[in-house]
Amino acid sequence: GAVVSQHPSWVICKSGTSVKIECRSLDFQATTMFWYRQFPKQSLMLMATSNEGSKATYEQGVEKDKFLINHASLTLSTLTVTSAHPEDSSFYICSASQHLGQGAVEQYFGPGTRLTVT
């Protein structure tokens, strides 16, 4: 099956600093990637949809100037959390869409990045 990687798998940063998370589709080209955030004991909440070569589409309530998304190639999307605060501590997960033919599309999830802001 298709593989999506994320780097780093976990990161601890100080309040006020910025953190960049990478999401890569390793063996397929993903025209669309999605970024999710998951707080403890809660479900995944979509933050934004990222299309290669265009601006990301953010969900309501997600600050686009705080969560910068870049999708410069068909295999790489990055999420930068700017001026991180403790309330940004969460599990960030990306997914990438692959077209399987005959109209079928499947989303593959990366392993997630656990961010802790101190």
Next chain:
Amino acid sequence: QKEVEQNSGPLSVPEGAIASLNCTYSDRGSQSFFWYRQYSGKSPELIMFIYSNGDKEDGRFTAQLNKASQYVSLLIRDSQPSDSATYLCAVSKAAGNKLTFGGGTRVLVKP
């Protein structure tokens, strides 16, 4: 009303029994339906997807979709302790479109 609703559980089932999970959704325009399994601290992994009304079986798993009732379910036969996880129902309006997740149902399979 939440867009996708699931009973949070925990759903406790004895080993070897059938676990039955339910999910309802509010948007009648939803076209694609997915079940994911998520272990604690890990990202979700796809178990099954279903697009058409009726049943779809894959190994020990059966997904059932009833678009008229806006209801999708997952049956896990011969439940194993390794099936203990949170099961997430997700829907989308079109293939490749963004997913909306339910809150998840925690399943505990007791030996």
